Amino acid sequence: MTTTHDPAHPVDDLYPIGDVARRTGLSVSAIRFYSDEDIVAATHLTPAGHRLYGIEAIARLDFIRTMRELGTGLEQIRRVLAGEATLHYVLAEHLDVVERQESDLRARRAVLRALVREQDPGRRIGLLGKLVAMPDAERERLVEGFWQEVSADLTADDAARLGSLRPRLPADPTAAQLEAWTTLADLVQDPAFRAATRSYLQETYATWPGAAIGAAPVQDLISSAGQDVVPKLMAAHAAGLSADDPHARGLAAQLVHQTAAALGASLDDELWERLAAGFPQVDRIAHESLHDPGYTATHGRYLALVATINGAAPPDAELEAASAPGAAGAPGHLSTLGPWLSEAILAAHRSDTRA
Numbered sequence: 001m002t003t004t005h006d007p008a009h010p011v012d013d014l015y016p017i018g019d020v021a022r023r024t025g026l027s028v029s030a031i032r033f034y035s036d037e038d039i040v041a042a043t044h045l046t047p048a049g050h051r052l053y054g055i056e057a058i059a060r061l062d063f064i065r066t067m068r069e070l071g072t073g074l075e076q077i078r079r080v081l082a083g084e085a086t087l088h089y090v091l092a093e094h095l096d097v098v099e100r101q102e103s104d105l106r107a108r109r110a111v112l113r114a115l116v117r118e119q120d121p122g123r124r125i126g127l128l129g130k131l132v133a134m135p136d137a138e139r140e141r142l143v144e145g146f147w148q149e150v151s152a153d154l155t156a157d158d159a160a161r162l163g164s165l166r167p168r169l170p171a172d173p174t175a176a177q178l179e180a181w182t183t184l185a186d187l188v189q190d191p192a193f194r195a196a197t198r199s200y201l202q203e204t205y206a207t208w209p210g211a212a213i214g215a216a217p218v219q220d221l222i223s224s225a226g227q228d229v230v231p232k233l234m235a236a237h238a239a240g241l242s243a244d245d246p247h248a249r250g251l252a253a254q255l256v257h258q259t260a261a262a263l264g265a266s267l268d269d270e271l272w273e274r275l276a277a278g279f280p281q282v283d284r285i286a287h288e289s290l291h292d293p294g295y296t297a298t299h300g301r302y303l304a305l306v307a308t309i310n311g312a313a314p315p316d317a318e319l320e321a322a323s324a325p326g327a328a329g330a331p332g333h334l335s336t337l338g339p340w341l342s343e344a345i346l347a348a349h350r351s352d353t354r355a
Contacts, residue, residue, distance in 0.1 A: 014052035024061045139185045146188035153202040167309040180308040197298040243343030252344035272349040279341040
């Protein structure tokens with residue numbers, strides 16, 4: 001604190017603490033506090049002990065008021081004023097905190113809305129007891145920790161792909177979504193569920209044939225074919241085209257060529273025959289995979305809960321419908337599509353051989 005008169009600051013250019021309070025919007029006690037803490041010292045102290053402040057000190061106090069209104073901590077402000085940190089760094093640091101708080105508040109608002117709508121007092125109390133036991137941000141961290149543990153045996157690409165679906169509680173959730181949210185939080189904390197899920201993912205995706213299917217070229221093929229060739233083949237089948245139709249043969253040949261490139265395999269008779277022999281089995285394989293106890297108790301359980309939380313259809317819904325035994329023979333069902341694709345591949349190969 002300045003205790004003697006500074007010629008660089010004529011007394012006429014200094015302001016008593018009451019004027020400073022009116023100029024800055026700070027209370028007199030707050031200004032005294034900042035001075036006593038050596039954050040913004042008075043520019044001059046009169047013989048009678050009155051504090052006077054110059055324009056620079058007033059500007060610093062005005063800066064403190066603005067930062068405090070933003071919720072910035074006093075230690076952060078002190079670092080900026082002392083030159084120990086840049087204003088940009090502190091503001092970015094504070095923005096990160098505010099955004100996390102905003103996310104937490106939105107989640108809490110969603111929970112409260114759903115609880116207010118719930119008419120059953122017993123159910124409301126049960127949900128409330130589960131929800132208040134853990135902050136929503138902590139639930140999100142649990143999901144992240146869960147995926148880090150269960151995907152430890154997988155490649156980075158497989159881990160990112162399989163763990164990409166995350167729960168996002170909507171702004172106005174239903175009681176069912178809240179229940180799914182709390183159930184998921186309980187599951188991802190359960191050591192037995194974690195161990196079972198890790199074991200299932202390791203067995204399915206880190207060993208043959210899952211490891212080969214999870215390779216980047218094969219995944220690229222699945223993605224590109226799933227968006228281009230396969231939908232066209234399904235449309236041709238649904239339209240009633242014969243497997244020997246030139247359009248169907250052309251699409252089938254395109255699928256085989258893409259598969260060979262992805263696998264790094266020779267485009268020989270054996271590959272054509274292997275693919276043709278494999279497609280009639282997709283109906284059985286898909287149904288067995290979807291109902292594998294290891295899947296339904298682990299990864300499938302996770303995916304079903306996340307779909308409920310996110311208000312989306314279960315990710316396996318279309319495949320389930322296409323492979324359901326009761327719908328066998330229906331248009332688009334794998335039991336009819338698979339054999340048709342097999343015939344189209346063989347027809348394309350015969351045509352290619354004759355050419």
